[in-house]
Amino acid sequence: MLAYTYVGPGRFALQEKPVPVLKDSHDALVRVTLGSICTSDLHIKHGSVPRAVPGITVGHEMVGIVEQVGKDVTAVQPGDRVTVNVETFCGECFFCKNGYVNNCEDPDGGWALGCRIDGGQAEYVRVPHANQGLNRIPEGVSDEQALFVGDILATGFWAARISEIKQDDTVLIIGAGPTGICTLLCVMLKHPRHIIVCEKSEERIRFIREHYPDVLITRPDECKEFVRKNSAHGGADVVIEVAGVDDTFRMAWECARPNAVVTVVALYEQAQVLPLPDMYGKNLTFKTGGVDGCDCEEILRLIADGRIDTTPLITHSFPLSEIEEAYRIFENHLDGVIKVAIKNS
Ligand SMILES: [Zn+2]
Numbered sequence: 001m002l003a004y005t006y007v008g009p010g011r012f013a014l015q016e017k018p019v020p021v022l023k024d025s026h027d028a029l030v031r032v033t034l035g036s037i038c039t040s041d042l043h044i045k046h047g048s049v050p051r052a053v054p055g056i057t058v059g060h061e062m063v064g065i066v067e068q069v070g071k072d073v074t075a076v077q078p079g080d081r082v083t084v085n086v087e088t089f090c091g092e093c094f095f096c097k098n099g100y101v102n103n104c105e106d107p108d109g110g111w112a113l114g115c116r117i118d119g120g121q122a123e124y125v126r127v128p129h130a131n132q133g134l135n136r137i138p139e140g141v142s143d144e145q146a147l148f149v150g151d152i153l154a155t156g157f158w159a160a161r162i163s164e165i166k167q168d169d170t171v172l173i174i175g176a177g178p179t180g181i182c183t184l185l186c187v188m189l190k191h192p193r194h195i196i197v198c199e200k201s202e203e204r205i206r207f208i209r210e211h212y213p214d215v216l217i218t219r220p221d222e223c224k225e226f227v228r229k230n231s232a233h234g235g236a237d238v239v240i241e242v243a244g245v246d247d248t249f250r251m252a253w254e255c256a257r258p259n260a261v262v263t264v265v266a267l268y269e270q271a272q273v274l275p276l277p278d279m280y281g282k283n284l285t286f287k288t289g290g291v292d293g294c295d296c297e298e299i300l301r302l303i304a305d306g307r308i309d310t311t312p313l314i315t316h317s318f319p320l321s322e323i324e325e326a327y328r329i330f331e332n333h334l335d336g337v338i339k340v341a342i343k344n345s
């Protein structure tokens with residue numbers, strides 16, 4: 001089968017590999033029907049994910065059809081259409097039982113697919129702990145509608161869930177990339193009084209204006225003032241920082257009102273400074289880290305009910321055989337790309 005492979009720092013290549021086989025009674029084999037490329041794949045390519053293992057097939061955003069299951073897999077059966085979770089988790093350890101599946105203690109726990117073990121930019125993928133990692137796609141929901149459930153949409157859903165959003169709140173979301181937009185969609189489900197998105201790219205601003213006209217938009221240089229004017233208590237009640245570039249961490253806590261919740265979803269390439277003397281008395285609550293992707297069933301239900309629609313994010317589509325070109329466009333932000341879909345016939 002064809003598999004897009006992390007050859008070594010700076011280099012991915014489309015290679016011919018054998019179809020994966022089940023290794024454990026909790027494994028499932030999934031035929032990938034639709035996949036995508038994530039910014040984290042680019043982090044692997046650029047060598048900033050040290051735990052990524054050269055030789056592995058990359059890709060951790062995909063949907064497909066179950067081909068084969070181990071004898072202890074009960075949640076799905078061959079023929080089921082499924083979403084694949086970016087995280088593999090055992091469902092039994094302390095962290096899993098508390099919903100903190102990102103920190104699952106299993107050797108395959110956390111983000112393993114397409115990083116430490118073979119992922120889904122391929123024709124087939126072996127999914128460990130399939131009872132937890134696969135969710136059946138409801139009748140009437142297309143592959144395109146379900147594509148982001150296991151990764152960026154799970155991230156947005158988790159960010160909105162942990163941010164303690166109330167109806168009178170002004171919520172500031174910093175960054176309107178794909179994960180920022182997924183976060184926006186999930187924040188909208190909470191119906192806060194104002195949602196403000198801070199973004200500098202004109203293309204992304206246009207996208208938000210076109211698809212979500214009720215959302216307020218500001219640019220980084222005017223963000224603090226704009227938030228102050230559009231909130232009741234001198235700053236945002238909730239800030240969700242998704243951008244992860246220079247200065248956005250500082251912007252996040254500066255735009256927050258005293259006693260606000262600041263949720264940091266972003267993955268920074270550099271260490272950030274927490275200037276405690278400057279924020280003394282502001283009494284902020286910071287929440288940080290990687291998604292606990294354990295709400296996929298609920299997210300799929302919301303999609304089936306028409307309450308979340310991420311299909312506008314798919315701006316480009318390529319067959320797996322042309323994945324190099326898909327990467328070129330995604331990596332270089334060409335042609336107004338937001339997300340690409342990789343199709344297997
Ligand atoms: Zn990802």
Ligand SMILES: [Zn+2]
Binds near residue numbers: 096
């Ligand atoms: Zn676990």
